[in-house]
Amino acid sequence: MLSRLKWMGLAIVLFILDQLAMGYATVVFGAKGYLTLPQQLISWGLGLLVLFLVIWFVRREKLFSRSDFLKPSNWFIVAMGQLILFGINMVGNLVMLFEGGKIAQNQANIASLFDALSPAFLFLFIVIVAPLYEEVIFRYIIPKGVFKGYEKIGFVVGGLLFALVHSPTNFGSWILYGGMAAIFGWIYYRYDRLSISLSLHMLNNAIGFLALLMNHL
Structure with missing residues (x-):
């Protein structure tokens, strides 16, 4: 029981730190309409702190090595997974169109930050930090740590929490983020390699x- 609580505490700490990094920028920008240089530096510092902590944890747990990302067989699985995600995105966006044409709230929040933060920071956070910490928390810590011995339940719980933290506000956005959670979770469960789902x-x-960046230009 104590071990499970430690895993849960670690997941909560990483989640809070990550939310602070993006949440701080969102709140300040929402209040002022801009971020000063010191405020942007604080956002960078929080984002890098999360990145370093997760990298330290990955190295300690030996979750993957750099060579894992170079295997052609892994990238074939990634390519097939991305094709499935394209289909899920199409269905989710089509449903949202019928629901009133609104985009997912999480996407709207991120799009608004292109006016506040540099593309470099957003790239770091969206493409590197967020996937890394989310895969560690929702595909490793929760199923393998908190639910050790009951991993199947853990993957379901981790998937539901993953969808919830992306703030789905309608059925279409549930399809988007629930579908993503299902694909990421199934790949890790099937192949037992965090490097593939990551x-x-x-x-x-x-x-x-890239789509948000092109739309902002």
Whole structure:
């Protein structure tokens, strides 16, 4: 029981730190309409703190090595996963269109930050930090730590929490984030390699980041 509580505490600490990094920028920008240089530096500092803590944890747990990202077989799985995610995104966006045409709240929040933060920071956070900490928390700590011995339940709980933290506000956004959680979780459960689900998560976020960046230009 104590071990499970430690895992849960670690997940909560990482989650809070990550939310502070983006939440701080969101709150300040929402109040003032801009971020001063010191405020941007604080956002950078919080984001890098989360990144370093997660990297330290990954190295301690030996979750993957750099060579894992170079295996052609892994990237074939990533490519197939991304094709499935394209389909899920199409269905989710189509449903949201019928629900009133609103985009997912999480996407709207991120899009608004392009006026407040540099593209470099948003790239760091969206493409690297967020996928890394989310995969560690929702695909490793919760299923393998908190629910050790009951991993199948843990993957379901981790997937539901993953969807919830992305603030789904309608059925279409539940399809988007619930579908993503299902694909990421199934890949890690099936292949037991966090590097594969992480690579897919990063690729998917990179595509989303580029789309938001092009729309902002």
